[in-house]
Amino acid sequence: DSGVTQTPKHLITATGQRVTLRCSPRSGDLSVYWYQQSLDQGLQFLIQYYNGEERAKGNILERFSAQQFPDLHSELNLSSLELGDSALYFCASSFGVGSGNTIYFGEGSWLTVV
Amino acid sequence: TQLLEQSPQFLSIQEGENLTVYCNSSSVFSSLQWYRQEPGEGPVLLVTVVTGGEVKKLKRLTFQFGDARKDSSLHITAAQPGDTGLYLCAGDPTGNQFYFGTGTSLTVIP
Numbered sequence: 001d002s003g004v005t006q007t008p009k010h011l012i013t014a015t016g017q018r019v020t021l022r023c024s025p026r027s028g029d030l031s032v033y034w035y036q037q038s039l040d041q042g043l044q045f046l047i048q049y050y051n052g053e054e055r056a057k058g059n060i061l062e063r064f065s066a067q068q069f070p071d072l073h074s075e076l077n078l079s080s081l082e083l084g085d086s087a088l089y090f091c092a093s094s095f096g097v098g099s100g101n102t103i104y105f106g107e108g109s110w111l112t113v114v
Numbered sequence: 115t116q117l118l119e120q121s122p123q124f125l126s127i128q129e130g131e132n133l134t135v136y137c138n139s140s141s142v143f144s145s146l147q148w149y150r151q152e153p154g155e156g157p158v159l160l161v162t163v164v165t166g167g168e169v170k171k172l173k174r175l176t177f178q179f180g181d182a183r184k185d186s187s188l189h190i191t192a193a194q195p196g197d198t199g200l201y202l203c204a205g206d207p208t209g210n211q212f213y214f215g216t217g218t219s220l221t222v223i224p
Contacts, residue, residue: 002156033212041212042116043157043202056211090156098206102147105156 002026004106006091012112017023018079024078024092025072031055032074033094033103034066038087050097081113117141118203118215127193128220134187137203143207146186148177149214156201156212156220193222 003026013019025032034046041092045058049068060066063081068074071072078085088108121136137146139199145164148158161170163179163186170177176189186203203215 002158004156009124042216047214048211058211065137102159102162103204104163105158105213107156109156 002106004091004093004104006089006099006106006109009107010110010112011030012114013081015081015083015113017081017113018077019081019111021078021089021091021111022041023074023076023093023106025074026060026104027089029093029095030072030073030089031039031097031101032068033092033093034060034074034076035090035092035105036087037108042089043090045075048097055097060100078111083113086111115139116204116216117213118217120201120203120218122218124150124174124219125219126223127213129194129222129224130192133190133193133220134199135159135190135201135220137182137186137188137215138208139184139205141207142182142183146183146205147187148188149202149204151202151217152198157202193220195222198222 005024007022024051030051033048037043047066052068059076063079066076090108092103092105095105118139146161147162151157159175165167166183168179174191178187201218206212
């Protein structure tokens with residue numbers, strides 16, 4: 001158990017819909033990361049927050065947005081869903097930022113768009 | 115273009131064999147990390163290598179960081195079925211974004 005909690009674990013929704021994925025970081029961790037993993041794209045970095053502020057942005061679509069709340073939990077909002085958005089979405093957390101930090105991953109949220 | 119390229123992409127070997135997985139980049143990293151991911155779970159950190167030329171051993175796993183800090187390798191001795199999984203190298207060359215490699219899917223056949 002990494003200490004990172006993600007909900008829901010599985011989600012099936014229709015194209016055009018909107019979903020919200022939730023993440024609680026490890027106790028004491030200030031940084032939250034979101035990754036998307038699909039068979040053809042591997043593990044792709046989406047966005048990172050540190051202590052409530054956006055710190056880095058990766059390959060995140062405009063239809064996607066995220067935020068980190070004062071209690072440090074984070075949400076990833078996916079809207080106007082397309083079939084290609086079907087993937088495993090991971091949240092991860094670390095205490096700080098930068099290359100010296102260990103990142104701990106949650107078990108992921110499986111999203112299937114039909 | 116991926117920042118971290120891993121090879122081979124897929125590897126299927128018999129129990130007891132040795133194997134090496136490579137992680138290469140044109141960028142310099144202050145450190146590189148290796149993760150293993152099992153089906154349905156998130157990646158789990160195995161090791162962090164920091165110094166160029168560094169070698170770290172974790173039981174039957176040996177990790178090496180290249181002298182120029184642009185590449186790394188993972189060697190598994192006498193592979194076991196429990197070693198089956200997706201192996202990922204990862205690093206943050208700029209201090210702004212943590213990149214993962216393309217991954218190596220290892221299957222160890224009993």
